[in-house]
Amino acid sequence: MSELKNTVQLDLRKYGKPPEATAQFPFAQLEWIFDKRKDRMSNDSSKDNYQSAKTFFIQHIKATEGLRPYLLADKWDEFALLRFKETLQACINAKKICLSSYTLTGHFSAVRQVMKEAAAYGLLNTKVIQETGWGSTASETDAHACYSDKELSQILSAVAEELRFSYTVAGGYTKQSPDEGRDPRFEFKRGRKNGYGFGVAENMRWYFENVLDCEPILGFGAAKKEHGRFLHAAHVYHGGLHNLYRTWGVSAIADEYLVMPLAIDLLYLTGLNPSSILRLQIDCLQDEHPLTGMPYLLFEKERSNGEKELHLPLLEKREERGLKRKQTLQVKRAVTTILKLTSKIRQSLPESDPLRRLLFIQGSKGPNTYNQTVPLANKRTSAWCKRMVEKYDLRNDLGEPLNFNMVRFRSTKLTQMALEGRDFFEIQQVARHKSITQTVRYIAANRLDEPARKIVSEALVQIRANQAEVLSPLEPIAATPQPISLFKGLIADCKNVFDPPDRVKRAVDYVPGQACTRFNMCLFCRNVVVLKEHLPVLATYRAQIMATQANNVQNLPHAHLYNQTLSVLDNLLNPDVSQFTSDEIEWAFDMATTLDVVVDPLLYRGACQ
Structure with a gap:
């Protein structure tokens, strides 16, 4: 079963037989068999899934068959699951059921597992339940949908601009020509029009190179007092300190503006889930697999079982992703750049701090964590994506503001592979599906082939x-x-x-x-x-x-x-x-x-x- 790791081993001696279904308790057998399955689940999310599926199935039986005693041996034959699917679809078509496709898929998967278990343990007059899936699942929003070609082109163009800045910062600062700029502290009263003072961009840069020794500062602490005029002028005349630094190709802090473009780059290259990307370790890229000799990527993944995602409370062991040569070079460049950009804040952390091992860390500019080193979190990635939509005026195919998020890159990657006619097993490897069946269903559900x-x-x-x-x-x-x-x-x-x-x-x-x-x-x-x-x-x-x-x-x-x-x-x-x-x-x-x-x-x- 797909939920084997999530299921407590069954003791046949304790399984027993279902209670009698009566006029007073017509669904006693249904409740019993669902509870049997639920009680064998090892985590709360799985238990909740079977509890909600039980409630849903009983309500469906009440609506379609009334309150007559429901006997498992009579009702669940070889084609019971097929009939359930047909009656359920009829209710949906008649607008009697209004649930999301993903909720329906989760309920249907649970019902299927319960029916199969009842057959396996001799409670029915058949040993086999004919398999069928719920079929196409579709998001009711575009939050998980793949990007269209037009949308993806806009995104990649915008991210390329941001990546240029990240790579420039990682490459180190380039000084201006020696004959440009002068010390803004002297003769500043002669004014900007005459090329004097902190109001002149070249003079600000001269100060940065000759007084600050090309080390960006932030506007607090001792620096605020010692370099107050520089900081004030940056705010008044030059669009803010961080914007000024950006024009010079430097950054005072390794914030989300530096690291997020690289996170998006890795998402697009690998097709990993955002959660896996944000949990990458500094040693994630390995040059040679002990068995294949190929480079590979180590990552952590929150597992999901069956047709509905049931996230486990703890991450399982790392998994491996084989990399091809071109992809290896691109991934290596991104990883190396992230390490270079975050080296300063990483080294400032204690040796025992787990953040030292995390690839995606950043210097915070939040009011409560200013200048502290924190992990790149979902809240910050969402805010960055929204700012990108505004900054580059990203639009969907209908001309509306684009729903730009990290999750959609995964489905985009799998869609591209499917439309290229790539082998199912190659798509399965990238998608990390547990079985090729899941990959086939994904392609069919998204109409990609x-x-x-x-x-x-x-x-x-x-x-x-x-x-x-x-x-x-x-x-x-x-x-x-x-x-x-x-x-x-x-x-x-x-x-x-x-x-x-x-x-x-x-x-x-x-x-x-x-x-x-x-x-x-x-x-x-x-x-x-x-x-x-x-x-x-x-x-x-x-x-x-x-x-x-x-x-x-x-x-x-x-x-x-x-x-x-x-x-x-x-x-x-x-x-x-x-x-x-x-x-x-x-x-x-x-x-x-x-x-x-x-x-x-x-x-x-x-x-x-």
């Missing part, structure tokens, strides 16, 4: 056209010879078994002239004919694919093909978009419960391994 969507769309169009042609009373006019009658197949009929899909023809073992037996490719064939009579087998096929993806997708060859197949089947068996009626689809699901057929041996083997 454009080539796959095109294949699915073309298959659905072909299926609809062939069905209309076969059912038409008129004889079609064919440009090429056609068979006298349809060939009967396992999941569909075929107009010409000697003309398989191009993907089959490209296979090494394909023999021209032989009848095609690749039943797992039927739905993508130009000759496929899907009729009402095929729907029960297709419903069974769909259930088998979902079960295999959920249980053992890593052992399933051509996982991308089955993901595309599942998309086609979802459309064919969804009454909202299918050419088949809701009654026909409901009949198909009912008939599927009586079928005992292995549609694809690869699925059977993958599910059992």
Whole structure:
């Protein structure tokens, strides 16, 4: 189970049997089984998740089935989860349920785990619950959505400007020409117009180089008294001390203006969560992995289990991220620059202070922590992002002020990789998903696989056209010879078994002239004919694919093909978009419960391994 690390080991001797459901306590068995699962959770957040899911599920049963005694053995058969999903979606469509998609996903995941546990421990009349996920989850705001190309272009351009300043400061101060500026303390009464006094920028810089020895000062303590005229002039004539320093390429303090651009740079490069970026240690970049010999990044991650994030109270051990050469150089430059910018405040900390090991630290300018060294915190990162929106007038695609935050870089990175057609396993590594199934669901939920969507769309169009042609009373006019009658197949009929899909023809073992037996490719064939009579087998096929993806997708060859197949089947068996009626689809699901057929041996083997 996905929550294995978060679950207390079960003692079968203490599990027992559910209580009797009565007219007075109709949901006694439901409460009992949810509480059993909840009590096995090892942290409060997981317990709360199952408690809220129990309340939600019972309310849903009350609304859809009334207050009749609810018996687990009668109600939860092999297709119980599929029926729950359908009735739940119907309630949502009827506006009877108004919850965020992420809340619904969390509830649905908990219900699925409870059903599977009930089946596993012999409380039901089935040993298997057909798997299905809640499907697409979408944020009701754009707080977690990926940036569009236009938005990302604006952000990267603005951050590049800020990065230039960070790299300039790290590179060290460059003095002005010796013939520029003069001591502003002498003959200052002759005035700015004549080039004298602290009101002249070049004179301020002369003072900085020759009196302050190129060391930025802050306006408090002994410096305020000793260099008061310099500090006063910076405020009155030069837009403030920090703005003046910025024009010179120096900074009095390693604040968020220096370190945040580098944090954004690392976010964009690595696709890590913001929490992981802010927890990086000074030794995060390692030159050589002991096993692969490749450079890698050490980081800490707050874990989440299942389809809903359930953050554990303690961080788990560090994880490793392999880095490619170009990325290594970019990450190394960013890390080296951060260390250089923060070296002074880092060295001022006691050896035992944990902040010495933290990569992202800063000098604070807050009223209560002024000039103290503090970690780069979420509150400060949010404030910096808001200032960037104002400073550079960042806009979204609708022309509104951009919702600029650190979280969106992760989804942006994964989106870019998916749209580039990168391998699922490579995306999984960057995303740090626990399983490839989670990665597949992420891509499907965010509709990122454009080539796959095109294949699915073309298959659905072909299926609809062939069905209309076969059912038409008129004889079609064919440009090429056609068979006298349809060939009967396992999941569909075929107009010409000697003309398989191009993907089959490209296979090494394909023999021209032989009848095609690749039943797992039927739905993508130009000759496929899907009729009402095929729907029960297709419903069974769909259930088998979902079960295999959920249980053992890593052992399933051509996982991308089955993901595309599942998309086609979802459309064919969804009454909202299918050419088949809701009654026909409901009949198909009912008939599927009586079928005992292995549609694809690869699925059977993958599910059992």
